Amino acid sequence: MPSSRDLWRDIWKFATGDLTTATLLVVIGVILLTTTWLPQMPSPDPTVYARWLAEVRARFGPLVPLLQSVGLFTVSSSPAFRAILALLGGCFLLRVIEGMVQLRHGFIEWKQEHHSSRLRDRIANWPWSLTSPAAATAGGLLLILSLLVNCLWGWEQGGLVIQGGERLTLSGTAGWVALSDTAQRITHSEGLTVHVDERGPGVLVHASDKAGGVLMLQQAAGDEPVSQLKLPLVLDQYFAIPEAHLIVRLIPQHEGQPEASSPISVQLYRVPSGQLAAQTLLESDGEVLIDGITIHFTAFPYARLTVVHNPARGITLCAIILLVAGLVGDALCTGRHRAGVAYMQTG
Amino acid sequence: MRSAPAGIVPVWRICKLAEVRMSSAVAFTGLACGMLLAAAGMAVWSFARHISSFSKIVSTIRLVAGAGLLWGALSAWHSGYWSPFSIRLLLMAALVSLPYPSRLSPYPPGYVFSLLLPASLAGLGLYLTLRSGLVVPARQYIPFREVVAAVGGGIGAWALNGLIAHLPELKSEESPGQEAPLSAAYAMLTISLGSLSIVNLLQHGKIWAGGEAEKRLAGAWMIWTAGRLVSSRRSWLHWILIAIACIVFVFAALS
Numbered sequence: 001m002p003s004s005r006d007l008w009r010d011i012w013k014f015a016t017g018d019l020t021t022a023t024l025l026v027v028i029g030v031i032l033l034t035t036t037w038l039p040q041m042p043s044p045d046p047t048v049y050a051r052w053l054a055e056v057r058a059r060f061g062p063l064v065p066l067l068q069s070v071g072l073f074t075v076s077s078s079p080a081f082r083a084i085l086a087l088l089g090g091c092f093l094l095r096v097i098e099g100m101v102q103l104r105h106g107f108i109e110w111k112q113e114h115h116s117s118r119l120r121d122r123i124a125n126w127p128w129s130l131t132s133p134a135a136a137t138a139g140g141l142l143l144i145l146s147l148l149v150n151c152l153w154g155w156e157q158g159g160l161v162i163q164g165g166e167r168l169t170l171s172g173t174a175g176w177v178a179l180s181d182t183a184q185r186i187t188h189s190e191g192l193t194v195h196v197d198e199r200g201p202g203v204l205v206h207a208s209d210k211a212g213g214v215l216m217l218q219q220a221a222g223d224e225p226v227s228q229l230k231l232p233l234v235l236d237q238y239f240a241i242p243e244a245h246l247i248v249r250l251i252p253q254h255e256g257q258p259e260a261s262s263p264i265s266v267q268l269y270r271v272p273s274g275q276l277a278a279q280t281l282l283e284s285d286g287e288v289l290i291d292g293i294t295i296h297f298t299a300f301p302y303a304r305l306t307v308v309h310n311p312a313r314g315i316t317l318c319a320i321i322l323l324v325a326g327l328v329g330d331a332l333c334t335g336r337h338r339a340g341v342a343y344m345q346t347g
Numbered sequence: 348m349r350s351a352p353a354g355i356v357p358v359w360r361i362c363k364l365a366e367v368r369m370s371s372a373v374a375f376t377g378l379a380c381g382m383l384l385a386a387a388g389m390a391v392w393s394f395a396r397h398i399s400s401f402s403k404i405v406s407t408i409r410l411v412a413g414a415g416l417l418w419g420a421l422s423a424w425h426s427g428y429w430s431p432f433s434i435r436l437l438l439m440a441a442l443v444s445l446p447y448p449s450r451l452s453p454y455p456p457g458y459v460f461s462l463l464l465p466a467s468l469a470g471l472g473l474y475l476t477l478r479s480g481l482v483v484p485a486r487q488y489i490p491f492r493e494v495v496a497a498v499g500g501g502i503g504a505w506a507l508n509g510l511i512a513h514l515p516e517l518k519s520e521e522s523p524g525q526e527a528p529l530s531a532a533y534a535m536l537t538i539s540l541g542s543l544s545i546v547n548l549l550q551h552g553k554i555w556a557g558g559e560a561e562k563r564l565a566g567a568w569m570i571w572t573a574g575r576l577v578s579s580r581r582s583w584l585h586w587i588l589i590a591i592a593c594i595v596f597v598f599a600a601l602s
Contacts, residue, residue, distance in 0.1 A: 018576040021576055026573045036559040036562045317548060320548070331534040
């Protein structure tokens with residue numbers, strides 16, 4: 001009758017076994033590959049969700065409701081996937097403990113055998129075949145822990161559009177991001193990583209009549225008229241000058257990726273006829289004159305940002321370094337050992 | 348006749364320079380393809396006639412062709428007349444054409460295939476470029492993950508090439524001759540993906556920048572790692588997992 005001590009030993013052997021870890025790695029790898037074919041449901045932001053749904057419907061057509069009910073579009077955020085990651089983390093923890101015990105025995109042996117050898121010999125005879133796997137497993141464990149910390153306390157805000165000279169306070173946080181006038185330099189509060197996804201043209205607009213009086217501008221029908229408008233040209237922008245019966249359309253002109261210095265096409269339409277009254281191309285600051293009215297444009301480029309707060313950034317960096325060093329060391333040890341065996345076999 | 352002001356390069360000369368660079372990329376790629384085809388022919392001849400002295404010559408030709416393809420890839424990127432996809436094909440072909448170290452004789456059909464594969468990749472890149480024309484501005488910034496994907500695809504294809512070239516050896520329980528090059532390939536892939544993770548962490552604040560190519564690379568690397576873990580007892584599973592990982596790396600680079 002198997003004793004409880006044998007049972008725990010068997011469980012330990014199973015949990016720290018290579019086959020168990022390999023199986024979990026294969027399952028996670030297959031899930032990652034599956035999610036490249038099945039686009040995962042994005043953040044609850046309505047615009048992003050609508051775009052995702054359109055893409056998924058175009059690709060999978062009538063299968064979408066079935067795939068959604070099975071949960072294939074939420075695999076990466078599902079409890080099952082997180083449970084597999086947790087299991088892998090548990091295996092790594094046990095392997096680290098086992099590795100430490102083995103390394104300790106190896107260290108004691110090494111110390112006994114080489115305590116009086118030269119430094120070079122001591123380094124050469126260090127139990128590297130035990131150190132590398134232990135380092136790799138410790139790196140893997142730290143990586144999973146850092147993912148957990150980031151999941152619990154980290155956050156990300158994407159698609160933030162900010163124009164030159166502006167400072168944006170991030171909603172729900174104490175963080176802020178600011179952009180220089182030329183949209184080249186970004187400053188931000190501590191603990192954030194800011195990535196510029198895109199830079200493009202933008203303008204500051206104000207209009208004046210013949211006498212130099214300020215004309216009010218209105219971006220939408222129900223909006224309060226303002227004396228100046230700041231517009232990032234992510235897409236075409238429109239605004240009206242009610243006193244002059246004009247609608248102005250601004251179109252960014254660029255092929256492929258927009259740039260801060262991309263030219264802007266300015267079209268003026270008469271209201272209510274809709275007739276095109278004037279058209280010009282702006283490459284930097286400029287003015288448009290029509291019917292005694294001057295519309296002033298000052299370049300204020302925009303930047304589209306993704307802001308990330310990852311409290312586990314330092315741990316992640318250490319984990320990656322440890323993991324890579326351990327795996328590369330193990331690969332070199334294995335390769336050298338097997339090459340020696342091959343040499344002896346073939347002469 | 349007025350001469351151009353000092354320091355200003357005439358437009359015709361800039362176009363000429365671009366044409367010369369495009370021509371050098373085409374020339375190097377074409378030459379490398381020819382060398383690989385010639386090496387394949389020599390390999391077939393040496394296997395048919397049992398001439399072992401050709402193997403070193405074939406290996407040298409592979410190395411020179413690989414260097415030519417690498418130079419062609421750099422010239423192509425510099426000239427601006429090649430699409431990123433074609434440049435990726437050239438880079439992969441350069442890595443695949445590196446000789447696969449092994450003490451045992453290779454499996455003849457597999458070895459010939461391993462010479463035809465880089466020639467096909469480079470030929471495809473050349474064909475796509477000559478058919479489509481200007482696609483990307485010269486010396487445009489190419490994201491690091493694209494370079495890592497191309498390197499991963501090249502190493503995956505090189506390793507797969509080597510496995511095919513030594514197929515009978517894999518069928519036996521003990522095949523230690525394959526472990527050294529595969530371990531080296533795994534080490535290179537781990538370093539590449541580790542570097543990509545660190546770059547993403549510094550630039551984006553997370554190890555994942557969100558691209559599909561990165562998921563494929565990570566998935567393939569996990570499968571290869573799993574294959575290395577089961578090597579001691581189940582050699583058939585070991586080779587299958589590594590072969591699957593190599594195929595996924597190639598697919599990630601080409602998609």
